[in-house]
Amino acid sequence: MSTQPYKRSKxxxxxxxxxxxxxxxxxxxxxxxxxxxLLRQTPxxxxxxxxxxxxxxxxxxxxxxxxxxxVYDHETLRYDHHQRGYDERFDPKVGKDGTTVERxxxxxxxxxxxRHYGREVIREYYPGLSDDLLQLAYIKMYDSFMEAxxxxxxxxxxxxxxxxxxxxxxxxxTGLSARVSRTxxxxxxxxxxSGQSPDPDARFEIASNMCGEDFLSVLTHxxxxxxxxxxxxxxxxxxxYDCDSSGEIITLHSGGLPWKNxxxxxxxxxxxxxCIKFVLYTDQVGMWRVQAVPVEGKAFENRLGLPKEWxxxxxxxxxKVAGIDGxxxxxxxxxxxxxxxxxxxxEMARVALRDGS
Numbered sequence: 001m002s003t004q005p006y007k008r009s010k011x012x013x014x015x016x017x018x019x020x021x022x023x024x025x026x027x028x029x030x031x032x033x034x035x036x037x038l039l040r041q042t043p044x045x046x047x048x049x050x051x052x053x054x055x056x057x058x059x060x061x062x063x064x065x066x067x068x069x070x071v072y073d074h075e076t077l078r079y080d081h082h083q084r085g086y087d088e089r090f091d092p093k094v095g096k097d098g099t100t101v102e103r104x105x106x107x108x109x110x111x112x113x114x115r116h117y118g119r120e121v122i123r124e125y126y127p128g129l130s131d132d133l134l135q136l137a138y139i140k141m142y143d144s145f146m147e148a149x150x151x152x153x154x155x156x157x158x159x160x161x162x163x164x165x166x167x168x169x170x171x172x173x174t175g176l177s178a179r180v181s182r183t184x185x186x187x188x189x190x191x192x193x194s195g196q197s198p199d200p201d202a203r204f205e206i207a208s209n210m211c212g213e214d215f216l217s218v219l220t221h222x223x224x225x226x227x228x229x230x231x232x233x234x235x236x237x238x239x240x241y242d243c244d245s246s247g248e249i250i251t252l253h254s255g256g257l258p259w260k261n262x263x264x265x266x267x268x269x270x271x272x273x274x275c276i277k278f279v280l281y282t283d284q285v286g287m288w289r290v291q292a293v294p295v296e297g298k299a300f301e302n303r304l305g306l307p308k309e310w311x312x313x314x315x316x317x318x319x320k321v322a323g324i325d326g327x328x329x330x331x332x333x334x335x336x337x338x339x340x341x342x343x344x345x346x347e348m349a350r351v352a353l354r355d356g357s
Contacts, residue, residue: 005133005227006128006223006224006228007126007128008220008223009126009127011046011125012043015043016046016047017043017046017047017048019044019045019063019064020049020050020051020062020064021039021040021048021049021050021051021066022050022051022058022059022065022068022069023036023065023067023068023109024052024054025054025200026054026200028052028184028200028204029181030110030153030176030177030180030181030207031108031109032066032067033180033204033210033211034110034208034211034212034215035067035109036050036204036208037209037211037212037215038113038117038118038121039064039113039117040208041120041121041212042121043124045063045064048063050201050204052201054068064077064079065077065078065079065080066079066109066112067080067082071083072086072088074116079109079112081108081111081112087106088106088111089103089106090107090111090142090147090150091103094265103147104151104156104160105147105150105151105156106150106154108153109153110146110149110153114146118141118146122134122137122138122141122219125219136227136230137219137223140226141218141219145214145215145218148175148177149176152177176214180211183207183210184203185197185198225258226258226261228257229257229258229259230262230265232252232253232254233257233259234266236250236252237263237266237272237276239251243346244346244349246274246350246353248274248275248276248277248353249279249346249349250278250280251279251281252280252281253281256281256283256284259279259281260293260294263276263279277293277349277353278290278291278293278353279293280349287338288338288339288345289338289345290306290336290337290338290339290348291335291336292304292305292306292334292335292336294335300333302335304353305335306330306331306336307322307351307355308334309321310322310330310334311330311331311333312330312331312332313329314330315327315328318330322348322351324347324348324351325344326339326341327344327348
């Protein structure tokens with residue numbers, strides 16, 4: 001077993017379970033296709049055969065059943081979400097003000113599977129994760145991947161109620177749920193070899209593997225990129241007063257890492273006030289940069305921008321305007337600037353704080 005927390009392992013492929021997984025027959029969706037894949041990553045259901053049927057007598061014989069049957073009962077291993085009165089949801093998320101916010105969607109069948117087996121699946125691929133990192137990866141996977149599967153399957157619109165007047169400018173059919181849907185045999189599709197309609201069970205297996213590939217792609221990014229980055233951001237947040245007495249500037253000594261979402265989460269976790277306004281880091285060629293922290297939930301609105309008189313000015317002209325040696329540029333929108341030295345870029349951030357643009 002690997003002891004490196006961010007190193008991915010391969011689950012034991014020699015295991016093969018005789019337990020059967022039941023789900024419904026007919027047209028399949030990403031929901032049950034993903035749920036089956038998740039179960040098959042656990043030792044108890046590794047490589048388990050799948051029975052697709054709507055016959056209660058057939059499903060009764062299955063060891064575990066998802067997305068059919070009208071029952072959610074973890075003790076009897078039944079995970080459906082179509083029954084009247086059902087309202088199971090994932091743990092509330094933390095809102096922008098630090099309070100908890102109820103999820104917009106109920107759990108689909110794969111969401112129920114993830115609730116009970118998700119940590120085990122993640123542990124199969126990353127056995128070196130601590131319990132805290134495992135829990136963090138578990139939550140991030142739901143936020144980044146599983147929630148969308150749940151919402152699409154349970155009919156939650158992308159836009160919240162009251163947004164009916166807003167028209168989407170384009171349609172996106174590249175998502176996992178749409179790709180799985182296209183894997184179903186078409187109404188008029190004929191296999192050229194057999195002359196018959198394609199086997200829907202074989203297509204289901206293709207769809208299930210597709211779901212697994214997407215799940216692992218997102219999981220790999222979270223565990224091998226996001227989680228290591230978080231430790232750097234957390235260290236910078238804890239040392240923010242070493243960077244500047246205001247506590248509103250942090251320095252990342254490893255450039256290029258994702259920091260925004262981690263910063264927001266850590267501010268909520270540590271109840272940081274005043275909030276952090278600027279982040280200092282080096283780019284790929286070693287130039288120091290000062291970047292304004294965006295308002296949480298906004299793409300282009302910053303908590304505080306660089307001074308207006310700097311914006312769009314470069315090199316020596318910027319040095320004269322700012323009165324700071326080594327300045328290289330300031331973006332016209334005022335969200336980022338550069339300097340040849342750390343002390344120079346730190347001074348840019350300090351002046352920006354005093355200026356309050």
